[in-house]
Amino acid sequence: MADAKYDVLGIGNAIFDVLVTTDEKFLADHGMAKGGMALIDEVRAASIYRDMGPATEMSGGSGANTIVGLASFGARTAFVGKVKDDQIGKLYAHDIRAAGVAFDTRPSTGGPATGCCYVLVTPDAERTMNTYLGAAQDLTPDDIDPAQISAASIIYLEGYLWDPKNAKDAFVKAATIAHGAGRQVALTLSDAFCVDRYRDEFLDLMRKGTVDLIFANESELHSLYQTSDFETALKQLRQDTKLGVVTRSEKGCVVASKDGVVAVPASPIDKLVDTTGAGDLFAAGFLFGLVRNAGYENAGRLGALAAAEVIQHIGARPQVSLKELAKQKGLPV
């Protein structure tokens, strides 16, 4: 196995976030399921945006957020995702490259605009997401470069990739190449509704060994196994995957492997502002711990640290160097 050029390569929907603080009534008036990610078409996007307050914009996308977090820790990273060659696509490409991530996916020149997500943050800091996939729908297996995939120690895939019609083929192609090159494949389940849409396929990916490592939060895990009992779900997870990491918000996380279960506490915070990106950044820290061979407990702590940083401000990308932050906390970097 050749030395890896990248520690982690992520494949995900390239999505530009349009963030706004709002009240519960806005969610109710627009029939939104609080805390979830709903796919919206252009007509609904226009209708939501028309009613929304003034916004702040920044690059997002679950997998991309994780990769940017990894870069902030000092990992060598790459991202594969589709934007259009429009103004917003250019902002997106700038931001991810400026974060130190290799980003070579060719933008689309026709078809829908760069995807965007209306992220509604309520006073309790919960975020409710409405995603217009746009150009992200045009990611195909042709966008997967075997040489680049083979050059990454870990391939990180988001469950949301099951939504655009061709991305799933890109996903499977990448996983196959990665395994052929002796690499690891990680998957985040992304969202409880997403799990509900693709439960059987996700379980199949796990049981067939297409993915080696699963990230899930509690509600995704419960959705996956259609149970409200955490221990039952965790037991099933341990049977279905080599390594499963379950995040539990302020209760920290649980790392489950065939060898056992390790619980790691959450990082303390001063003020909860916006939970957007909490899971994405947790995954960043955990994966960073893995590629540095820091052990599951340290990996969990690095994940908790990155999640704590991102939920204390608006937006899903870190505002400080996570490498410096980890150093300050005495965690291995």
Added chain:
Amino acid sequence: MADAKYDVLGIGNAIFDVLVTTDEKFLADHGMAKGGMALIDEVRAASIYRDMGPATEMSGGSGANTIVGLASFGARTAFVGKVKDDQIGKLYAHDIRAAGVAFDTRPSTGGPATGCCYVLVTPDAERTMNTYLGAAQDLTPDDIDPAQISAASIIYLEGYLWDPKNAKDAFVKAATIAHGAGRQVALTLSDAFCVDRYRDEFLDLMRKGTVDLIFANESELHSLYQTSDFETALKQLRQDTKLGVVTRSEKGCVVASKDGVVAVPASPIDKLVDTTGAGDLFAAGFLFGLVRNAGYENAGRLGALAAAEVIQHIGARPQVSLKELAKQKGLPV
């Protein structure tokens, strides 16, 4: 004089802010004058952006920030400024309308893209601005609707309007219409370098009574009268304008009229994060006090309060309701 439909109508460059935190070295390496606003062309914009870190975007523009601040206090407002009918122009138009501001200026359909400003925030919270005017250059006297101008108690103009070639004619047209309708005209000097470019013209506007109220910070005032002595400059200001308001950062502000001088302290803050928009929001609060006939001292306090809000987070638009904030502080709204 007919009842006013708007308390304040602003005319300014419609500029989309691209904000990034950076270090002093970046400014030095790119030959930027710290704390100032430099006009840049497309080539320099591309070069700065290429080197910049990941950014956060939001609508900006000095005069527009002031008008949005006024709307947040509960004032009835309108804004005149030129964007292009492109993706960023649509974000811009959405944000200002979503803030409750009437915004009817027709976007340009050809020519340069919507203007943008690369705002570089250093660790000391100072902001250094690089503005590509873009479509803002296409504001002309045709964009000034006499009926709308006549319907506003105060017309607020930014000195930056002297930069785009036709906007100055729009500015003078608006001031003339306003005075014809018995309205007041306010001008902010915008930036010390801007004053340096247009010193004689600004003094002429003041001395001829084209403008009734002047906003300036200390460095703009010193630039206007080419003196480093504050008292000398203030004395000149009192001779040249009916009402002059000078902001002095943490020293508060001074309100100078022919009747006398009132000093108002700054509002206390917890943490200085980003000074972008400090002057703009001060003007919002002060103008709000004026339209509510709250007296100069209260107007100064309202200005200080709004400035204090905006410098405690990234970006030049308020993140909370200024009306609620003023109520909490016992100020008249």
